[in-house]
Amino acid sequence: xxxxEHRAYQPGDELRYLDxxxxxxxxxxxxxxxxxxxxxxxxxLVDASRSMAWQGxxxxxxxxxxxxxLAAALALILLRQRDATGLVTFDEQVRQVxxxxxxxxxxxxxxxxxxxxxxxxxxxxxxxxxxxTALLTRRGMVVLLSDLLFDRELALAALRYLRHRGHQVIVFxxxxxxxxxxxxxxxxRFKDPESALSVVVRPRELARAYADTVRRxxxxxxxxxxxxxxxxxxxxxxxxxxxxLRLLT
Amino acid sequence: xxxxxPLALLGLAAAAIPALLHLLQRRIPPEIDFPPVRYLxxxxxxxxxxxxxxxxxxxxxxxxxxxxIVLAAARPLVPLRGGGxxxxxxxxxxxxxxxxxxxxxxxxxxxxxxxxxxxxxVGRTTSADRVWLMLCDGVLRGGSRExxxxxxxxxxxxxxxxxxxxxxxxxxxxxxxxxxxxREVQVLSDLQSTALxxxxxxxxxxxxxxxxxxxxxxxxxxxxxxTVSEGAAVIELSGSMVGVAGTPxxxxxxxxxxxxxxxxxxxxxxxxxxxxxxxxxxxxxxxVTVSLPAQSLAPGWWVGEAALEPDELRADDRRPFAWRVxxxxxxxxxxxxxxxxxxxxxxxxxxKRIVDGRDVVISGGEAPAGSHAIVQPPVDPALVGQAxxxxxxxxxxxxxxxxxxxxxxxxxxxxxxxxxxVVRRYRIEGAGxxxxxxxxxxxxxxxxxxxxxxxxxxxxxxxxxxxxTALPAAPGxxxxxDALVNRIVMGEAEVAAAEGAPRVEFRTRGTDTVGATVxxxxxxESDLTPATPVLATAALGGKDRTAVLTADRFASELFxxxxxxxxxxxxLVLALLLAAAELGVATRTR
Numbered sequence: 081x082x083x084x085e086h087r088a089y090q091p092g093d094e095l096r097y098l099d100x101x102x103x104x105x106x107x108x109x110x111x112x113x114x115x116x117x118x119x120x121x122x123x124x125l126v127d128a129s130r131s132m133a134w135q136g137x138x139x140x141x142x143x144x145x146x147x148x149x150l151a152a153a154l155a156l157i158l159l160r161q162r163d164a165t166g167l168v169t170f171d172e173q174v175r176q177v178x179x180x181x182x183x184x185x186x187x188x189x190x191x192x193x194x195x196x197x198x199x200x201x202x203x204x205x206x207x208x209x210x211x212x213t214a215l216l217t218r219r220g221m222v223v224l225l226s227d228l229l230f231d232r233e234l235a236l237a238a239l240r241y242l243r244h245r246g247h248q249v250i251v252f253x254x255x256x257x258x259x260x261x262x263x264x265x266x267x268x269r270f271k272d273p274e275s276a277l278s279v280v281v282r283p284r285e286l287a288r289a290y291a292d293t294v295r296r297x298x299x300x301x302x303x304x305x306x307x308x309x310x311x312x313x314x315x316x317x318x319x320x321x322x323x324x325l326r327l328l329t
Numbered sequence: 330x331x332x333x334x335p336l337a338l339l340g341l342a343a344a345a346i347p348a349l350l351h352l353l354q355r356r357i358p359p360e361i362d363f364p365p366v367r368y369l370x371x372x373x374x375x376x377x378x379x380x381x382x383x384x385x386x387x388x389x390x391x392x393x394x395x396x397x398i399v400l401a402a403a404r405p406l407v408p409l410r411g412g413g414x415x416x417x418x419x420x421x422x423x424x425x426x427x428x429x430x431x432x433x434x435x436x437x438x439x440x441x442x443x444x445x446x447x448x449x450x451v452g453r454t455t456s457a458d459r460v461w462l463m464l465c466d467g468v469l470r471g472g473s474r475e476x477x478x479x480x481x482x483x484x485x486x487x488x489x490x491x492x493x494x495x496x497x498x499x500x501x502x503x504x505x506x507x508x509x510x511x512r513e514v515q516v517l518s519d520l521q522s523t524a525l526x527x528x529x530x531x532x533x534x535x536x537x538x539x540x541x542x543x544x545x546x547x548x549x550x551x552x553x554x555x556t557v558s559e560g561a562a563v564i565e566l567s568g569s570m571v572g573v574a575g576t577p578x579x580x581x582x583x584x585x586x587x588x589x590x591x592x593x594x595x596x597x598x599x600x601x602x603x604x605x606x607x608x609x610x611x612x613x614x615x616x617v618t619v620s621l622p623a624q625s626l627a628p629g630w631w632v633g634e635a636a637l638e639p640d641e642l643r644a645d646d647r648r649p650f651a652w653r654v655x656x657x658x659x660x661x662x663x664x665x666x667x668x669x670x671x672x673x674x675x676x677x678x679x680x681k682r683i684v685d686g687r688d689v690v691i692s693g694g695e696a697p698a699g700s701h702a703i704v705q706p707p708v709d710p711a712l713v714g715q716a717x718x719x720x721x722x723x724x725x726x727x728x729x730x731x732x733x734x735x736x737x738x739x740x741x742x743x744x745x746x747x748x749x750x751v752v753r754r755y756r757i758e759g760a761g762x763x764x765x766x767x768x769x770x771x772x773x774x775x776x777x778x779x780x781x782x783x784x785x786x787x788x789x790x791x792x793x794x795x796x797x798t799a800l801p802a803a804p805g806x807x808x809x810x811d812a813l814v815n816r817i818v819m820g821e822a823e824v825a826a827a828e829g830a831p832r833v834e835f836r837t838r839g840t841d842t843v844g845a846t847v848x849x850x851x852x853x854e855s856d857l858t859p860a861t862p863v864l865a866t867a868a869l870g871g872k873d874r875t876a877v878l879t880a881d882r883f884a885s886e887l888f889x890x891x892x893x894x895x896x897x898x899x900x901l902v903l904a905l906l907l908a909a910a911e912l913g914v915a916t917r918t919r
Contacts, residue, residue, distance in 0.1 A: 131364035134362065134363075134364050227364065229364055229365060229367070255365075259363075259364065259365050259368075262369070264361060265358070265359055267358040268358050268359055268360070268361050269358045269359065269360040269361070270360075270361055270362075270363035270366050270369055271360055271361065271362055271363065271366065272362075272363070272364060272366035272367070273362045273364060274364065275366075277366050277367070277370065278360070278366065279366060279369050279370050279373060280358055281369060281373060285376075285380055285383075286369070286372055286373060286376060286380075289372040289373075289375060289376040290368060290369055290372040292372070293368045293369075293371050293372040293375070294365070294368055297368060
């Protein structure tokens, strides 16, 4: 481990890395950083399938837009920490792959990669997720931003594999608030944009049962992720980004 | 149930609104993209049964809500049971005090039981009611409650029969004509089956008929008729033989003669009858014949009384009767009348039953002479035509025809003839084109006339000779001739029967007594067999209008048909509850 620089002390830092001499001279808390700490490799996976391009109301961001902004902010934070950060966007295929780097201009490349990825047409995102596992050969942190509207078992198989390879896996389950609380006209035909599946319901009658189903689904994801050592965070798109990022701490 | 505003019931058509709305609202819904449709499908699958049940429940609740509101608007009036005041009612209380109500059942008079119920009924009336009391005479008695109660108290068993079917029908018409909310006919009777045998009462809708259930059936035997002929009184018995069925026993009957309009001595005789000879339903009819010393009775009207030993119903245990003993007829027989006739007349003359004279002429084929004639066929068949012409000229509508087959005599009026063989006879047939009818036929052979009467002429089908008939050699020959000359040819004095207190009334023309009427209870009163509740219900109007009730239920049901309450308040409360339930179901499941 080779010393590289100082940085301000943050709660949770190990006290053994506290620079006591600076503390003695200036009464300020700094910790020493070493070369090995900066070698974290983080890959941010952004789901760009069609379902992500949905918003409950026009004044809210689509899930995809929310995921892009969250990914950009996360990449910025990681790069500022001199962690090598990369990006993968996918729908039913892998669309963009920006390898993890820590060099200058990496954030711009990440943001351009997000901007260059159109809203997907595909629906079977779990298939792309499985293919991604082959790309992530070096151990590091994998952050998945997705609405998880795909087959849970297949997706979990891919995530388990990453975990097995030694990756630290973090899942952000993005949902629009309108997906959590059902509302709408007295009677309406809801159509899945990714498939031909549609159903005619009276939202007021079905709201409670739907909310129960969503809660069960979230609980099932959370339980399955916990079982496999995967960090799971449910994030609604009306949640401020700061609060969403703090979920990582 | 009735309604104050029945037209409001048209609003019941609105009950179809929820179902119609449900059908009309089935339009094409708008389509919206919604990614988590998979969650929605799962939720719908889990809730499908609950939602269907909820929809059905809501449909029922909303329909029931509309029905309840419409019914409340129609202001239904529902009958109330139990105590409390009743609405103004027109009622006829039929207190059947016919003779059968004088029977003793379980140590008490049937009429007493009926009177108690009648007092209870009339005592519950108010000034707003219109109440009549009908007794066995069929007269409707109105008046105040106190007056009716006094009438009930003073009522005794009468002598007239009450036809309950007709009485109820008449009472129902009376109460139905009254502009009062309640209309009721209360029948307090022993419900004899014979009183309900005249069909079914036509009771208008809206009239309730309440009948008190009859008490226990008891056995009874009564005298239904007494007829007197030559030397015998025929007493007909009838009644209900409950408890003694299948055990025929002799019935002692006592006859007393005397006490007529002329003071005469009393003659008593006794006879026995064996019951069960003619049974129909619960009633048994039998006949007893008691010999009378007719020859010892002086001419004139005689009154007697037949009596049975006392039983549960005393009213029919005695029955008077009357008959006339004619003065000795003045009789002459022609030479062609035959020796047997002459011998019989000699006997009667010795007994002072006849005297010589020409008031009655007995001949053997000659033209009938005198005002009264008894004509036998001629000995010579060749003279039959001449004799027929003589009869026709006398205006007799009968003639002798061909010789006919032998047979046995039958006569309901002259019992002495019954069973006597006839070996030779002319068929007696109607003369000319006109049929004389069966009214003048007094005896028959093989169902064909043998002894007929027309005015003052009596025609015989055989000569009174042993070569023609065994009658001259029979013991009843002299009484037969006695009856012919004293009663039949002279014309019998009419004795009519009528309903009323037992007595005999004579009809007079000038100073002559020309007939008598014997009063007594209707023979059907002797049959105390009560009708079954089903039969009584059917006869008194049908089960939808009539109820036969025990004493307790009868008392509780009186005027209950008019105790009605406006149920609109309850229906509004029900509507409120339904609305709350609908709101609960509609909101709870959202």
